[in-house]
Amino acid sequence: MVFGALFSKIKQGLAKTRSLFSSIAQLFSFKGRVDQKFLDELEKRLYLADVGTYATQEIVTRVKQAYLDKEVTGEMVAFVKDQLRSLLTAESQGIAFAPSGPTVILVAGVNGAGKTTSIAKLAKYCQGQGKTVCVAACDTFRAAAVEQLTIWSQRLGCEIVKNQQGSDPASVAHDACERTKARNFDVLIVDTAGRLHTQTHLMKELDKIRRIVIKQIPGAPHEVLLVLDATAGQNAILQAENFKKTIACTGIILAKLDGTAKGGAIFGIKQKLDMPVKFVGLGEGLDDLEVFNPTEYVEKLFED
Ligand SMILES: Nc1nc2c(ncn2[C@@H]2O[C@H](COP(=O)(O)OP(=O)(O)OP(=O)(O)O)[C@@H](O)[C@H]2O)c(=O)[nH]1
Numbered sequence: 001m002v003f004g005a006l007f008s009k010i011k012q013g014l015a016k017t018r019s020l021f022s023s024i025a026q027l028f029s030f031k032g033r034v035d036q037k038f039l040d041e042l043e044k045r046l047y048l049a050d051v052g053t054y055a056t057q058e059i060v061t062r063v064k065q066a067y068l069d070k071e072v073t074g075e076m077v078a079f080v081k082d083q084l085r086s087l088l089t090a091e092s093q094g095i096a097f098a099p100s101g102p103t104v105i106l107v108a109g110v111n112g113a114g115k116t117t118s119i120a121k122l123a124k125y126c127q128g129q130g131k132t133v134c135v136a137a138c139d140t141f142r143a144a145a146v147e148q149l150t151i152w153s154q155r156l157g158c159e160i161v162k163n164q165q166g167s168d169p170a171s172v173a174h175d176a177c178e179r180t181k182a183r184n185f186d187v188l189i190v191d192t193a194g195r196l197h198t199q200t201h202l203m204k205e206l207d208k209i210r211r212i213v214i215k216q217i218p219g220a221p222h223e224v225l226l227v228l229d230a231t232a233g234q235n236a237i238l239q240a241e242n243f244k245k246t247i248a249c250t251g252i253i254l255a256k257l258d259g260t261a262k263g264g265a266i267f268g269i270k271q272k273l274d275m276p277v278k279f280v281g282l283g284e285g286l287d288d289l290e291v292f293n294p295t296e297y298v299e300k301l302f303e304d
């Protein structure tokens, strides 16, 4: 029953993306001889599904090598699912918790990507693993940001460390590390202000937060998660490429998959970023976060 509920959530969350993939699925029920016209049509539909140039070319080439001038009777579906799965990053193990002592998770990303909401969901996920959680409101840039995280922390019943708007984010990070150690919290999740890789002062600030946690807690940060807005499609990948040049990230949270038909963009992440997709965001609620499972993702894309 529980599994059923989870499966239907990702299926529901992918509804918009699935509408585009159904036109690809239709092609694969094709029976007859595979010719260039078929391959051209496949290429067009993959592009329309925002799968991106690399993944589109890969799939078309592989289908061509395997099936051009051959008679098919529907067996291409399984083949293409396998190919798509191989383009995705490996099955996620979720958060890499520290073997002992607190686990520190830094969360970064551009404005409005979904960082604060994803942090609330992550906190719930960690609580679900039996962990106690503290969150640090290091986005001191906007007054509403601290308030937003405070509301989530009340709902979650987790600790929050904050200071007034405009205060030094690194000092909030420092206090949060102190509190985490003093109160033996298992996990510290640090919210940061939205930034572009081009905003040098904000990137420096992020680095300062990182250096503070390194100094305070052994092995920290255990995770640096980059939140990407799936509705940005291929642009989200471009943003991530730029982020990656400035800060070492351990994985991606792909947020807002439910709000977009551009879920195909996920097929470009492995090749372009070489960073695992750890979680996907499928809505605005606390339970709308799933550990990324590539097999399930591909299965659900093609389900009626
Ligand atoms: N549908 C949907 N909406 C989401 C998801 N994640 C976040 N949102 C919404 O996206 C908007 C921005 O989310 P935030 O979490 O505030 O984003 P942020 O990156 O913290 O934004 P800044 O702090 O301003 O940089 C909010 O309205 C969220 O409810 C998701 O997975 N699905």
Ligand SMILES: [Mg+2]
Residues within 6 Å of the ligand: 115, 116, 117, 139, 145, 191, 192, 194
């Ligand atoms: Mg925020």
